[in-house]
Amino acid sequence: MSNIIYIGYYFKVAPLQPAVEILIAELGYAGFESFVENEDGATAYIQKEEWNANILDDVQILKSDEFEITYEFNEIEQTNWNEEWEKNFNPIIVDNACSVRAPFHEKPDTIYDIIIEPKMSFGTGHHETTHMMIQHILKTDLKDKSVLDMGCGTGVLAILAEMKGAKPLDAVDYDNWCYLNSLENVERNNAEHITVIEGDASALKGKSYDVIIANINRNILLQDMATYAACLNKNGMLFLSGFYAEDIPLITAECEKHLLKFEEKLERNNWVSLKFLN
Numbered sequence: 001m002s003n004i005i006y007i008g009y010y011f012k013v014a015p016l017q018p019a020v021e022i023l024i025a026e027l028g029y030a031g032f033e034s035f036v037e038n039e040d041g042a043t044a045y046i047q048k049e050e051w052n053a054n055i056l057d058d059v060q061i062l063k064s065d066e067f068e069i070t071y072e073f074n075e076i077e078q079t080n081w082n083e084e085w086e087k088n089f090n091p092i093i094v095d096n097a098c099s100v101r102a103p104f105h106e107k108p109d110t111i112y113d114i115i116i117e118p119k120m121s122f123g124t125g126h127h128e129t130t131h132m133m134i135q136h137i138l139k140t141d142l143k144d145k146s147v148l149d150m151g152c153g154t155g156v157l158a159i160l161a162e163m164k165g166a167k168p169l170d171a172v173d174y175d176n177w178c179y180l181n182s183l184e185n186v187e188r189n190n191a192e193h194i195t196v197i198e199g200d201a202s203a204l205k206g207k208s209y210d211v212i213i214a215n216i217n218r219n220i221l222l223q224d225m226a227t228y229a230a231c232l233n234k235n236g237m238l239f240l241s242g243f244y245a246e247d248i249p250l251i252t253a254e255c256e257k258h259l260l261k262f263e264e265k266l267e268r269n270n271w272v273s274l275k276f277l278n
């Protein structure tokens with residue numbers, strides 16, 4: 001690793017959701033480049049040369065009365081950088097079949113072993129929604145199926161889909177950092193059939209897929225459902241996550257509007273992941 005020095009911020013957030021997600025989004029805009037969620041809040045990192053003493057001034061959620069957010073920060077010595085990640089990022093194993101881990105972790109005994117450079121919170125498999133999407137993919141026959149991973153984050157779901165035989169695949173994210181990180185992870189895992197695209201639903205014009213995977217959030221899914229439905233081949237499958245159990249009626253109604261039929265639900269800690277068929 002090069003000689004980059006980082007500042008680490010350790011946030012405690014109560015109540016945790018949705019505050020921690022809003023906090024991470026705002027920190028991203030403020031210039032922080034990587035995040036790890038934990039049970040008390042989140043840790044966020046910024047390169048020292050990007051940092052200034054007023055870096056949190058525009059992070060509005062810190063001024064909110066609805067949440068209590070406290071933090072400490074310190075400079076992370078270059079030599080401790082990997083150690084910091086090792087403390088924060090434990091490998092995960094889903095259904096004894098798929099592991100998501102960092103390059104410095106020991107190789108577990110799983111059929112699908114995905115290596116992710118752990119630079120951000122989403123797409124390390126720790127979040128309930130990623131975990132459930134991995135479960136859906138593990139159960140699905142993807143041999144030679146064309147796949148879209150919409151809101152790909154680290155690219156973890158597209159990488160697993162390719163390991164399960166899918167091709168060709170598009171992995172799309174509107175965030176430049178996620179785009180670059182997905183490119184890196186696609187290469188790291190020797191995935192050969194994934195095209196990583198920086199963009200949103202407008203990048204899907206004229207495209208069609210057998211399977212669409214979209215772990216984003218309720219509002220974006222509702223907004224872009226018509227586009228997903230238009231891109232989904234006959235007998236295609238749509239896997240959705242990024243919302244809570246109470247959002248199921250809204251999401252299902254929007255899918256049914258586009259003639260998609262509900263097939264299966266997974267739920268973890270009030271987060272859900274739904275499967276629909278075309």
Ligand SMILES: C[S@@+](CC[C@H](N)C(=O)[O-])C[C@H]1O[C@@H](n2cnc3c(N)ncnc32)[C@H](O)[C@@H]1O
Nearest residue numbers: 122123130151152153173174175178200215216
């Ligand atoms: C919840 S994360 C999911 C990451 C990964 N797919 C996973 O399952 O762990 C959602 C991702 O969607 C991206 N995203 C949000 N809105 C988007 C949009 N309108 N178009 C494309 N990507 C979007 C975010 O940048 C983020 O990386």
